[in-house]
Amino acid sequence: GAGVSQSPSNKVTEKGKDVELRCDPISGHTALYWYRQSLGQGLEFLIYFQGNSAPDKSGLPSDRFSAERTGGSVSTLTIQRTQQEDSAVYLCASSPPGTDTQYFGPGTRLTVL
């Protein structure tokens, strides 16, 4: 079946602009996660949605970062006033009910000039 999809695959923006990254989880998966992967660093947790519960935002690095999940499916990660240090690959993952296994999408490579 279809895996997690993310768009765009690449995004180049100028410092100070806002960007939106999209994630379509696997159908039927109730949990959705955002991570980012910087060069030479491990994956860093950003935010986690589980069903209709309030999201766990504990990993968001600043108030410039926000995310929403509409209808329990598609999620959008928004970065306002982008900075060069925001350059990274942003990865989305989803999990089916009753398991902890996270299945990752291909990522969005964000470059802030």
Add this chain to the structure above:
Amino acid sequence: EDQVTQSPEALRLQEGESSSLNCSYTVSGLRGLFWYRQDPGKGPEFLFTLYSAGEEKEKERLKATLTKKESFLHITAPKPEDSATYLCAVQDSGQGNLIFGKGTKLSVKP
């Protein structure tokens, strides 16, 4: 603080030369330990989940084992197509997110 350390950072093997990758972890309560494979330009691909010390799982040339402080990913008779970065992650009890190590980059030469 939860922490995951992987070693070595990079490993070069000849085809057929078996070896092991290490993942040491510190977590207040282990809910699960996960191994992923990541190819360049792609998202991590799930390999294994281990839940308790003594547990082992196998898939083709890969075997993952777990103790109370570390996990090993054993690669038997590797092939060039096994070249990738292998990521280890832990999930703390009561948490949803995974905490990742920085990975081991494996290169297998023919």
